[in-house]
Amino acid sequence: MKDNRMLNCLNPDLMKKSLSTILNTNTDNINKFIFSQRFRVRQEDIRWDYDTLDLNSILSFFNVTIEEIAFDSITVSHISAILDKESFFKHGMLSLKALFATENTFKSFLAEHGVTLEVKKENNLSIYVREKKMSTDYLDYRVEKDQCINGFMFGDDPEYNRNISNIKRCPEIVSHIGRELLRDSKLEDEWIKRSTPSIITLKVKINEIAPTTFPGAVVDDTGGRSHLILKAFERLLFLNTNYPSENPMIYLKETADINAECIFDIRKIKE
Structure with missing residues (x-):
């Protein structure tokens, strides 16, 4: 390194x-x-x-x-509950737009639960639940103004930050889709069951x-x-x-x- x-x-x-x-x-x-x-x-x-x-x-x-x-x-320490460690070493880390536009573990997981992600004309990001386009104010903001990767500057203690207690179990956008679009906790529960809370350098x-x-x-x-x-x-x-x-x-x-x-x-x- x-x-x-x-x-x-x-x-x-x-x-x-x-x-x-x-x-x-x-x-x-x-x-x-x-x-x-x-x-x-x-x-x-x-x-x-x-x-x-x-x-x-x-x-x-x-x-x-x-x-x-x-x-x-500079090194940055990103916190996430990940499904497939090896995919990061093969494909890197993708912004939200790239997650929508490519075939990846994130999209495959959502598709198992009837949720599909698409990039429409003019690069608009869209979410479909059983072929019906759905969204919320939070999701509109995420797909329009908050697509970026982020992380902590210092790598010696990011897991102890009080603001990441939830995202180290399940990505916020996954929890929100399950809660607000699917109206149950199964999506989040399944992610937590299958994922590994990790620090990605x-x-x-x-x-x-x-x-x-x-x-x-x-x-x-x-x-x-x-x-x-x-x-x-x-x-x-x-x-x-x-x-x-x-x-x-x-x-x-x-x-x-x-x-x-x-x-x-x-x-x-x-x-």
């Missing part, structure tokens, strides 16, 4: 090594910088204060310019990341690289000081798919 142009965020040690390569330094200096920034985090009883780390502090310490920080990809190109990933939905001249570098250093600082923090999400562009060679690993989530 070694790639000198990839920001590896799978765990703190790999992230330090990755940052040291990107910044043309060593892990000792990464550790020294983190230690020098500990003053930014303070705790008084149950209250935490954080004097926000800024990019200039990083650039100054390592004596680099933002233009010299050259990496073109992806390699994502920076230019495939959607602007909504970045603050203010604006990508700066670095294509978002400055934001990702800052978040990586913040993560190391927060771990070093026990500061409570969230694992930020990475959203891909709506039609971006992940090639099979960019699926690094799939591991089962421990119960």
